Each structure stands twice: as structure tokens, then as C-alpha cells.
Amino acid sequence: MELIRLDDIRKTYHLGELDVPVLKGVSLSIARGEMVALMGQSGSGKSTLMNILGCLDRPTSGKYWLDGQEVSKLTADQRAVIRNKKIGFVFQSFNLLNRTSALDNVMMPLAYTASNLSGREARKRAEALLDRVGLGDRIHHHSSQLSGGQQQRVAIARSLINRPPLLFADEPTGNLDSRTSREILEMFQALAAEENITIVLVTHDAGVAGYAQRAIRIRDGLIEAGAFNDPGAVTSVGPIASDPVQMVAPH
Amino acid sequence: MFYLFRTFNMALKALTRNVMRTGLTTLGVIMGVAAVIAIREIGQGASQSMQETIASMGSNIILVLPGAANPQGASTGAGGVVSLTPDDAQALNDPDRCPSIVAVCPIVRVRLQVVYGNKNWQPNTTYGTTPDFLFVRNWNTLAEGIPFGDQDVASQAEVCLLGQTVVKQLFGPNDSPVNKEIRINNKPFKVLGVLSTKGANMLGSDQDDIVLAPWTTVKFKLAGQSAQVTQQSAATASSSGSSGYQANSLNQLYPNTDYASLYPAASASETADTPLPVRFVNVDQILVQARAADEIQSAIKEITDLLRERHHIRPGQGEDFQIRDMTELSNTASSQGNLMSLLLLVVAGIALLVGGVFVMAIMLVSVTERTREIGLRMAVGARPRDILMQFLVEAAMMCILGGIVGVILGRTSSVLVWFFLHWPVGVSIETIIVAVGISAAVGLIFGFYPAWKASRLDPIDALRYE
Numbered sequence: 001m002e003l004i005r006l007d008d009i010r011k012t013y014h015l016g017e018l019d020v021p022v023l024k025g026v027s028l029s030i031a032r033g034e035m036v037a038l039m040g041q042s043g044s045g046k047s048t049l050m051n052i053l054g055c056l057d058r059p060t061s062g063k064y065w066l067d068g069q070e071v072s073k074l075t076a077d078q079r080a081v082i083r084n085k086k087i088g089f090v091f092q093s094f095n096l097l098n099r100t101s102a103l104d105n106v107m108m109p110l111a112y113t114a115s116n117l118s119g120r121e122a123r124k125r126a127e128a129l130l131d132r133v134g135l136g137d138r139i140h141h142h143s144s145q146l147s148g149g150q151q152q153r154v155a156i157a158r159s160l161i162n163r164p165p166l167l168f169a170d171e172p173t174g175n176l177d178s179r180t181s182r183e184i185l186e187m188f189q190a191l192a193a194e195e196n197i198t199i200v201l202v203t204h205d206a207g208v209a210g211y212a213q214r215a216i217r218i219r220d221g222l223i224e225a226g227a228f229n230d231p232g233a234v235t236s237v238g239p240i241a242s243d244p245v246q247m248v249a250p251h
Numbered sequence: 252m253f254y255l256f257r258t259f260n261m262a263l264k265a266l267t268r269n270v271m272r273t274g275l276t277t278l279g280v281i282m283g284v285a286a287v288i289a290i291r292e293i294g295q296g297a298s299q300s301m302q303e304t305i306a307s308m309g310s311n312i313i314l315v316l317p318g319a320a321n322p323q324g325a326s327t328g329a330g331g332v333v334s335l336t337p338d339d340a341q342a343l344n345d346p347d348r349c350p351s352i353v354a355v356c357p358i359v360r361v362r363l364q365v366v367y368g369n370k371n372w373q374p375n376t377t378y379g380t381t382p383d384f385l386f387v388r389n390w391n392t393l394a395e396g397i398p399f400g401d402q403d404v405a406s407q408a409e410v411c412l413l414g415q416t417v418v419k420q421l422f423g424p425n426d427s428p429v430n431k432e433i434r435i436n437n438k439p440f441k442v443l444g445v446l447s448t449k450g451a452n453m454l455g456s457d458q459d460d461i462v463l464a465p466w467t468t469v470k471f472k473l474a475g476q477s478a479q480v481t482q483q484s485a486a487t488a489s490s491s492g493s494s495g496y497q498a499n500s501l502n503q504l505y506p507n508t509d510y511a512s513l514y515p516a517a518s519a520s521e522t523a524d525t526p527l528p529v530r531f532v533n534v535d536q537i538l539v540q541a542r543a544a545d546e547i548q549s550a551i552k553e554i555t556d557l558l559r560e561r562h563h564i565r566p567g568q569g570e571d572f573q574i575r576d577m578t579e580l581s582n583t584a585s586s587q588g589n590l591m592s593l594l595l596l597v598v599a600g601i602a603l604l605v606g607g608v609f610v611m612a613i614m615l616v617s618v619t620e621r622t623r624e625i626g627l628r629m630a631v632g633a634r635p636r637d638i639l640m641q642f643l644v645e646a647a648m649m650c651i652l653g654g655i656v657g658v659i660l661g662r663t664s665s666v667l668v669w670f671f672l673h674w675p676v677g678v679s680i681e682t683i684i685v686a687v688g689i690s691a692a693v694g695l696i697f698g699f700y701p702a703w704k705a706s707r708l709d710p711i712d713a714l715r716y717e
Contacts, residue, residue, distance in 0.1 A: 077634045112637055
């Protein structure tokens with residue numbers, strides 16, 4: 001089943017007199033429960049595409065269906081609601097609130113949710129999620145008392161608090177060592193497989209992309225490969241990897 | 252409702268995340284509010300004690316004075332006519348006619364030499380009055396001795412009460428004046444008692460420089476008007492139809508007047524043929540006490556109505572008396588106090604303004620510092636107005652907390668002033684409410700710009716902000 005469908009998405013930035021086209025007609029689709037990697041060099045339009053996919057930005061033209069809803073023309077407020085309900089974000093630098101317990105960090109997005117969860121329900125849900133990411137015994141630790149990997153787990157729990165069907169991970173392992181990276185990526189795989197959550201890994205690291213079922217490569221504002229999940233085509237991810245240590249076979 | 256609660260909860264968490272900065276930021280507001288509260292309470296205490304000083308002159312007092320005459324266009328000025336009589340005073344004392352009045356006393360004023368032994372003194376005021384005077388002037392407790400009574404007034408008794416200043420001038424330090432005989436204008440008077448100390452009044456004149464005696468005594472034995480003559484003419488006046496004369500306490504002098512006439516009764520035609528000019532007993536002032544401060548106006552109306560009627564003044568005609576009430580004095584005093592507190596409030600307002608600017612500056616820094624947090628919050632679904640609300644509530648809450656701390660600090664300092672300096676202080680609930688309210692408003696006003704700035708951030712840029 002299709003969760004994301006992009007049809008000829010274009011994005012042009014206006015720098016004074018100059019028009020800078022960043023996305024030049026991107027079409028792709030991602031199924032529910034699929035784990036894909038969005039790959040590309042810096043300047044390729046990868047970040048812009050992610051911002052549009054994550055409803056942080058609007059395309060200049062084109063159509064974007066998310067979970068059956070056309071979202072490319074929504075206002076800022078409407079996009080905020082979509083982000084809150086349907087999308088979770090995990091960042092390279094974790095972005096946890098400092099001097100705040102893991103539990104409060106996880107519950108933070110609930111403050112903007114229209115569904116009125118009672119305090120106890122919210123707490124229960126947050127505790128269950130922290131348990132799920134293996135931090136059940138650290139719910140009252142502040143972010144400064146947690147290691148990088150643990151902080152990223154808190155961030156994952158936070159992204160899942162509203163039970164979104166879609167999770168964006170922007171270089172989620174960029175600040176982590178290889179062992180922790182593996183754990184985090186395996187957790188993403190488990191989430192995709194068990195919870196049927198679509199995961200989009202944004203990375204330039206082929207090793208990381210190797211965990212995904214499919215890699216979408218973007219170059220100069222156009223999709224180079226992997227736009228559609230064609231069962232017939234064989235998606236290759238491996239050859240351009242530069243660091244053999246991170247070459248870990250997907251499960 | 253739930254949304255508000257969540258926002259408040261969030262703001263509280265954000266504030267407690269950096270207690271030190273929150274404390275320093277609110278310091279300006281704390282100082283401002285504390286200054287307002289302390290100044291207001293100490294000021295209120297001061298004006299309270301001022302009111303008490305005014306009350307010591309006698310509370311709710313109305314003074315009735317004779318009016319001005321205008322013979323041939325030359326005005327005599329106030330007191331130029333002799334228009335007030337003891338009967339007027341008696342009539343005013345009627346609770347049915349004048350329900351707003353509790354006490355009335357006529358006053359006869361003279362200024363005479365007082366002699367005791369080899370010392371003499373001219374008191375500032377020598378008042379002939381009734382025992383009610385002490386009640387009206389709040390002077391009930393005597394330092395020594397007893398006051399004169401109604402019987403003394405009726406019998407023109409040569410008795411008097413002395414003020415402290417007079418006692419000091421005439422008697423030695425260990426010499427009690429009670430039951431001593433002094434001479435006023437060469438007439439012997441027995442000192443019945445000594446008034447307690449009252450000090451100077453608002454205008455600076457010594458209230459203790461006083462001699463009080465029955466008004467009849469002062470009028471007929473000191474002021475130079477012969478009682479005989481007055482009696483005669485009064486009797487004539489009464490026989491010519493003035494039935495109101497029964498009220499005069501003087502009648503008790505001749506208990507049998509009702510039964511036996513001193514003179515053969517004149518026939519109706521005789522009376523009509525020989526109209527005698529009435530020379531009535533006049534008094535210099537009438538002191539009236541109203542029941543309460545808010546009944547002063549109705550008392551003035553009752554006095555005006557009654558005296559116009561008694562003096563046969565037609566509608567449209569000018570009055571031959573004038574009425575002064577002391578509320579003017581207390582109004583002046585309280586308006587002075589109001590002006591003072593207004594000035595102080597302006598100063599305190601400036602302090603709060605400075606506090607507000609401080610809050611704005613720190614909030615701006617805070618918004619910049621928390622750019623990534625704002626970006627994150629937007630990414631997880633916060634709308635611009637949620638961000639605006641959050642920072643606004645944070646600023647307002649900070650200021651309200653500062654206000655509350657300021658109230659406590661201000662109360663504490665005014666209590667300390669009361670405790671160590673013994674200045675009177677008064678609690679002012681409305682000032683406390685207003686101060687906290689204003690600090691909340693300061694928070695909202697000065698928190699708006701930073702909050703608005705935060706809400707305008709682009710989530711993509713904010714997330715990438717280093």
C-alpha cells in the first residue's frame with residue numbers, strides 16, 4: 001500500500017533576481033512499512049526534498065499525496081497538524097530539550113496534539129515507548145546524563161509518541177559510533193517490520209543506506225535511481241561505500 | 252481549557268529549566284512591585300494618621316456662623332449680622348426634625364484676661380458653650396476634675412474648664428487648678444477641671460490655649476450684654492406669640508413662669524399697639540455634629556431648611572447664616588495624600604517599565620538561544636500561534652511570579668518599617684491586586700515582541716541553527 005506519492009515536484013528558490021531550481025521534477029512513491037534511504041551529495045536537493053516530504057516546506061509546483069491526502073497546497077498551520085499526526089522526525093544532533101527528563105522529552109509533542117490524552121495516558125504511552133527503545137530504566141534521566149546512543153533512542157521514542165505512519169531520520173547516525181549506529185539502524189528496521197512504519201533515512205553514507213530496502217538516489221535535483229519500488233529491478237546500494245567498517249549486511 | 256493548562260505547564264517547565272536566569276530576569280519586576288507595595292502601604296499609613304489628626308479636631312463637625320449684612324451696599328463681611336440664637340441651637344437638636352444631627356452646642360466667644368494669684372494670661376479662645384462641646388470635639392476625657400453640667404448652664408454658674416496651656420501659664424508645676432478660683436475679667440470663676448492635651452490643630456493654632464465656661468455665664472456676665480435686658484425683651488418676644496421659647500434652657504431659671512406671670516398680661520389690642528423691638532440673645536457660632544461622615548450633606552440640608560424657616564427667609568432670598576463643614580479640611584488633606592501617592596505610583600510605574608524592558612531583553616536572548624528548540628517544536632507540530640502563546644505565557648508567568656515575590660517583599664519591608672520605625676502602615680488589598688495585574692500586563696506587553704519573533708521563525712532554518 002502506498003503511503004507517499006510525489007508527482008513532478010519542483011522547487012525553485014528565488015535569490016533576488018536569480019531563480020535557482022533545486023528540484024527539477026521529482027516523482028517517487030514509497031509504500032507503507034517500507035524502509036528507504038534517500039541518498040545524495042550535498043547540494044543535490046536531498047535536504048530540500050526531505051523538507052518537502054516532511055511537510056516542513058511547500059513545493060513550487062507538483063503534487064504530493066501523503067496517506068491519501070494531497071498536502072502540497074496546505075497552509076503552514078495545516079502542515080503543522082500533518083507533521084504532528086503523521087510524521088516523526090529524528091535528527092543527527094538529537095535535538096532533545098536540555099535539563100528535561102527523557103520522559104518529558106518524549107511527551108513534548110503531545111502538547112500540540114488535538115487528541116486530548118489525559119496526563120496518565122500520555123505518561124503510560126511515553127513510558128511504553130521508552131521501554132520499547134530500551135530505556136525503561138532511564139526515564140527520569142536528563143539528556144546530559146545520557147550517552148549519544150541513548151539520546152538518539154529518546155529522540156526515536158519522541159518521534160513515535162503520536163503513532164505516526166511515517167518517520168524521517170536525517171543522518172540519524174552521524175554523531176554516533178559504529179556499534180551504536182548499528183543498534184539504532186536495527187531498531188529502525190524492527191520498527192518498519194513490526195509496526196508497519198515507513199522509514200525514510202536521509203544519508204550520504206552507503207553503509208547506512210544499506211540497511212534500507214531501497215535507496216533513492218538524487219543528483220542535481222533529479223532522481224537518479226530507486227524512485228519506484230519495482231519488484232523486478234534489483235536495487236544496488238553497496239558499491240560506492242567508502243568505509244568498509246560500516247559495510248554491514250542488512251538482515 | 253486543557254490547552255491553556257498544557258501551555259502553562261510547558262511554560263512552567265521552561266522557566267524551571269533555568270531558575271537562575273528566571274530569577275534575574277524577574278528581578279526588575281520584583282523590585283518595581285515591591286517598591287509600589289511598600290510605598291503605597293507606608294503612604295496609606297501616613298494618610299491614616301493624618302485623618303486621625305483631623306478626627307481629633309472633632310469628627311463630622313459642621314459650623315454654623317452668622318451671615319453677612321449688606322446695609323446700603325457696604326458688606327459687613329461674615330458675622331456681620333446677629334442672627335443665631337440659642338433657640339436655633341435648641342431647635343437643631345430635635346432628632347425628629349433633624350435626624351442626621353447627633354449633637355448641637357451654641358458657642359459664645361470672648362477674649363479676656365485670666366488672672367490667678369500674681370499671674371495672668373489671655374487665652375486664645377474663651378468659649379461659652381454647653382457640656383456637649385466636649386463630646387462634639389472628642390474631648391470627653393478630662394485630665395483632672397469634672398466637666399460642668401446643664402445645670403451650670405441654666406444657673407449661669409461661674410465655673411470653668413481650663414486647657415493645658417492656660418494651666419501652665421497660671422499655675423505652678425505641682426499646683427492643681429481644680430477647685431481653685433481664677434478671675435476672668437475680674438469675675439471669680441471656680442475651676443472645675445482641666446482638659447486633656449490636644450496639641451496644635453492643622454492650621455497650627457494651639458487648641459490647649461482655651462477656657463470653657465457655660466455659655467450663659469460668658470454671655471451675660473462676661474460679654475457685656477445684660478441678662479436682665481435680654482430676659483426682658485425675650486419675655487416680651489415670647490408674650491407676643493413666640494411659642495418656641497419653651498425650648499430655651501434659660502426658662503429653667505424661673506420655674507414658675509408657666510404658672511404665674513411677672514407682669515399683668517397685656518390685652519391683645521395693647522400688644523398690637525405697642526410692638527416692642529425684639530432683642531434676642533445671640534450666639535456667635537453653633538457647632539453641630541452629624542451622625543456620620545456620609546450624613547454631613549443631609550445634615551447641612553436639614554440645618555439650612557430649619558434655619559431658613561426659623562429666620563423667615565423667603566425662597567430666593569439670601570441666607571443670614573453660613574454653614575462650614577470640616578470635610579473640606581479632611582478632603583484637602585486626603586487630596587494631598589492622593590497627589591503624593593499618585594506621584595509615587597508614577598515612580599513605581601517607571602520602575603515596572605524598566606523591569607518590563609529587562610524582561611523583553613532577556614526573552615529576546617532566550618528566543619535566539621532556543622532557536623533549535625523552537626524549530627523542533629514546529630517540526631513536531633507546533634503552529635506559529637502555539638509558539639507565540641508559549642513564549643507569551645512564559646513572559647507573563649515570569650512577571651506574575653515576580654509580582655507575587657514583589658508583593659511579599661513589599662509587605663515585608665512595610666512590616667519592618669512598622670516594627671522598627673513605628674510608622675503606621677496600612678494593608679492595601681487593591682494595590683496588591685493592581686500591582687500583580689500590572690506586572691502580568693508588563694509581561695504580556697514586553698513579552699509579545701520576542702514571542703512574535705519566535706513564532707515567525709522558519710522551522711527549517713531554526714532546526715539548522717547553530
